[in-house]
Amino acid sequence: MKRINRDLKEEIRDYWSKRSETFDLAFGHAIAAGPELDAWAAAVKQALGPQPRRVLELACGTGEVTGVLLGLGHEVTALDFSEAMLTVARRKHAGHKKVRFILADAESTMEDEASYEAIICRHLVWTLTEPEQAFSDWRRILRPGGLLLIFDGDWARPTLMGRAASLVIHVIDLLVGADPHHGGMSDRHAAIMAQLPFGGGLTTKRLVPMLADAGFADIELSSQWTIAVAQRKHATLRNKLRTLIYRRFILSCRKSGEAAGSLRPHVDRRHG
Known part of the structure; x- marks a missing residue:
């Protein structure tokens, strides 16, 4: 199983690397200035x-969420395992002193144990080949009271409205x-997805x-509805429908096992 996962990781890395230069052209990947950026910033804040x-x-890709974090004044270490994605992200944030790629x-x-106050990822968890290992590692590198913030979704099963x-x-x-920028390399994407946990x-x-089980507590859920609403404000009909x-x-x-202090997340149990 370990060898299969290593081979799969290389396939995933190659897939995202090949999409790096055009990734931001696909709806939902770039975060547009205005209502969408404001909605992302509000959710993170x-x-x-x-x-x-x-x-x-984690999995910073082309650096879109990186920009949200930097705009809020955070000190960011942006990690990705695709050098091609990092090249785009570095170019996007060249000269910014509060980011390290x-x-x-x-x-x-x-990364060092207990070295971060927060970990954030967008659309990463669904791609994990060994999620239990990943969650254990993320807990290890969080400081006491540190937060894990995940933006993701169920990309395999459309809703009834979807x-x-x-x-x-x-x-x-x-x-x-x-749309030439949507669903890039879809057959390859589907083949990878079929092998993931x-x-x-x-x-x-x-x-x-x-x-x-990995040692996280105070788990809170909410929907990305406010982000989706913001995305629809200036989108084409086709892209508005994609948010559904x-x-x-x-x-x-x-x-868990640590005082959360001022980092305790806002309670919001709405989940769409």
């Missing part, structure tokens, strides 16, 4: 509080042509017990 923190961003594996970071939205998107594609769907019902397809969530939790 609600979880981390108003004070600057030492934050590890490192090439490393998000499932085994090799299935209807997908049908309308299909009709639009037939009428005006497919969360390939059948990342649900909070599965994720919450795993995080608790999957159930996306925000999960925050803290290292």
